[in-house]
Amino acid sequence: xxxVEQHPSTLSVQEGDSAVIxxxxxxxxxxxxxxxxxxxxxxxxxxxxxxxxxGEKKDQRIAVTLNKTAKHFSLHITETQPEDSAxxxxxxxxxxxxxGAGTTVTVRA
Amino acid sequence: GAVVSQHPSRVICKSGTSVKxxxxxxxxxxxxxxxxxxxxxxxxxxxxxxxxGSKATYEQGVEKDKFLxxxxxxxxxxLTVTSAHPEDSSFYICxxxxxxxxxxxxxxxxxxxxxL
Numbered sequence: 752x753x754x755v756e757q758h759p760s761t762l763s764v765q766e767g768d769s770a771v772i773x774x775x776x777x778x779x780x781x782x783x784x785x786x787x788x789x790x791x792x793x794x795x796x797x798x799x800x801x802x803x804x805x806g807e808k809k810d811q812r813i814a815v816t817l818n819k820t821a822k823h824f825s826l827h828i829t830e831t832q833p834e835d836s837a838x839x840x841x842x843x844x845x846x847x848x849x850x851g852a853g854t855t856v857t858v859r860a
Numbered sequence: 861g862a863v864v865s866q867h868p869s870r871v872i873c874k875s876g877t878s879v880k881x882x883x884x885x886x887x888x889x890x891x892x893x894x895x896x897x898x899x900x901x902x903x904x905x906x907x908x909x910x911x912x913g914s915k916a917t918y919e920q921g922v923e924k925d926k927f928l929x930x931x932x933x934x935x936x937x938x939l940t941v942t943s944a945h946p947e948d949s950s951f952y953i954c955x956x957x958x959x960x961x962x963x964x965x966x967x968x969x970x971x972x973x974x975x976l
Contacts, residue, residue, distance in 0.1 A: 797964075
């Protein structure tokens with residue numbers, strides 16, 4: 752089955768700086784890679800996703816890159832704000848979603 | 861669109877009792893629903909995949925006789941935790957997919973189960 756590894760587990764950044772979270776996956780059949788933001792006690796919220804036929808996708812301050820050859824994908828958040836503080840999960844989908852362990856992001860004001 | 865609800869949002873029960881959690885897709889028909897469990901400060905772990913009108917597919921290590929899943933319609937799936945024990949205390953989250961691609965999943969708000 753799919754194995755998704757996510758790094759770092761915690762990330763503290765100064766407001767306005769960028770945050771980068773990296774994930775690797777094992778199954779070359781995976782073709783869909785979503786990123787979720789989860790606040791404490793809440794449901795995961797899809798913030799951006801990318802499919803295997805695309806190398807990069809951007810939505811305002813958030814961007815995702817995918818390297819299929821190396822089997823890794825990354826989330827980039829620019830101009831971070833305190834409300835970006837949350838736990839972020841990457842996931843890879845072959846026939847089901849497999850989640851990374853999560854990254855706790857803290858944006859210091 | 862694509863709203864998924866869960867009920868109850870929070871439940872406390874005594875050890876040995878059974879608890880039923882409902883997951884509903886409110887504005888679309890869900891071909892497939894998924895049940896996840898999330899322990900504190902951990903990731904989401906898929907428990908089972910359910911398709912309307914057929915038996916659920918359980919992930920390795922998940923006891924199908926303990927976690928009963930029923931997907932009676934295209935808008936409702938239920939998870940029953942039978943003979944609950946304190947170690948079953950967790951955050952249970954469902955999600956629903958509305959097409960065969962299964963990749964875009966819409967998550968419910970979760971149910972916090974506490975077993976005393």
